Amino acid sequence: MTTDPHPWAATLEGLREQVWLRLVRGVADRRAAARHPTFATVSPAGWPEARTVVLRGADPAAAMLEVHTDLHSAKVAALRATPRAALHVWEASAHLQIRLMTEVTILTGAAVAEAWARVPDPSRQSYGTRPAPGTPIAAALEYDKPADPASFTVLRCAVQAMDIVHLGPQHRRARFDRADGWAGQWLAP
Template sequence: MQIPLPCYDDLTASLTEAWGRMARGVKDRRSPFHTPVLATIGPDGSPQARTLVLRAADPATRRLRFHTDWRSQKTLALSAHPRVAVHAYCPASKIQLRLLGTAVHHAPHTEIAREAYARSQEKSRICYAQKLAPGAQMSGPDEAGQIEGGEENFSVIEITIDQLEWLYLYAAGHRRAFYQWQGEALTATWRAP
């Protein structure tokens, strides 16, 4: 049988492992933590889930960061319901992370959006230089068009996490841990898997 991760029976170490994997996922394009799912609540109350590239994960501030087009569905969803969920699963390590937090959506040309756009790669910028808004109806598959630049559509979603659930599947016994922050105070508990 495989040896479990050193954090297997350690609540504190499991949390450190969770943030470590997300932080590494930011840089490692092959990691499943590079592309988690962000779930929002639509204006009509329906759930909406989609894959996004994770741009930053900071355990000190408990913040995650994503980039998106300001014209997308997410803008309306986040303005109505800033509570969001993030999900990621790594089949190789058999670790699932489920996070809950509150999002702040930084509009194009705000300081945070400007700085992030300046640091972004040319190939990523193209996504924001689409003439039609993401989700706009088209009469053919190739009508989205391109504009110059794209910074006017570039926005940043910052999420402050207040709940994190760790699930580690392991043959000898799965491990599920739940972490909740109230302000800076952290409560950590094991849960039945």
């Protein structure tokens, strides 16, 4: 007899707990799938924009996530126009697709001083690229990466809804909403 490798997928509560467990693991473990979500925004011209980021914070109780970025990147301009982002993770070992709909607050300056103090030295160069990220340059390496605390930006993402797919012997899909306290609803996959 084979035992179900993912018994947590059988209940809505088990599925939701598993999602947060994976997200929290992503923050702590460089090798975890949720370490590198795809972060999607809507450009000011209405285009979908997706890019890989590092998941820097996950708080299951508050249903909040954190991503760090450069204030002058295109995603920040997109979020100023439409303060929403979708995050996508494929957890291959758990056969789990995680899609998160979030409302994003852009934090800089004094509000992120504590977070900046915790960014290790080599990583600090990721914030402050000159010219600004996405600017055309004459040759591939014609840019500088001075660590610039004024460019360091925390994107605080309040999860509003989650669409979860588990691929098992029988596929399961569920939606969870902040608005109803994450009660959960099975969906046709």
